[in-house]
Amino acid sequence: AQKVTQAQTEISVVEKEDVTLDCVYETRDTTYYLFWYKQPPSGELVFLIRRNSFDEQNEISGRYSWNFQKSTSSFNFTITASQVVDSAVYFCALSLYNQGGKLIFGQGTELSVKP
């Protein structure tokens, strides 16, 4: 069975601190995709990144960076110099190649960035 675990339920930081959100996944499939979504208070899930299982290169987009390690089945997300606007719930998700694109989500990490 497939599973995504986000062990951190809530994280609180002060503005400008760096913060890392952890994500661990389980699957026996060799072809899969990993995602991060942001859910602000408005409720709409916003796509942040998609990685496929064959690409372990880390990615940086502005203040956001992602570290994908197949050896530990982890796909962690780091926000550098956090801002109040980063406050949201962040979800990690897994999609298997042969399952039509449906996403299996973790429980989410609520990030609170205080000024």
Add this chain to the structure above:
Amino acid sequence: DTGVSQDPRHKITKRGQNVTFRCDPISEHNRLYWYRQTLGQGPEFLTYFQNEAQLEKSRLLSDRFSAERPKGSFSTLEIQRTEQGDSAMYLCASSLGRQEKLFFGSGTQLSVL
């Protein structure tokens, strides 16, 4: 900006009543998904369509739930004889194809009293 739109945003109903939600996906997207999210949890997959064909239904989707996507455009999700356990946020998403990123709507918050 024509993203995924859902209607209504909020629905309050009494136990035993039927409710129907509507989702309008991004126009060129052929895949449409329904998810359910309860407080403090991640979204859970309910069902998805490719064009007008419903290709998969989760075991979470009891017989009281039915989804349609006539003509491969908008979709409706109906819950018959609602129960308090049906209270949740119902999210719709669409994508251009398999393994493409999903675009989500703002959801319909259902409260069953």
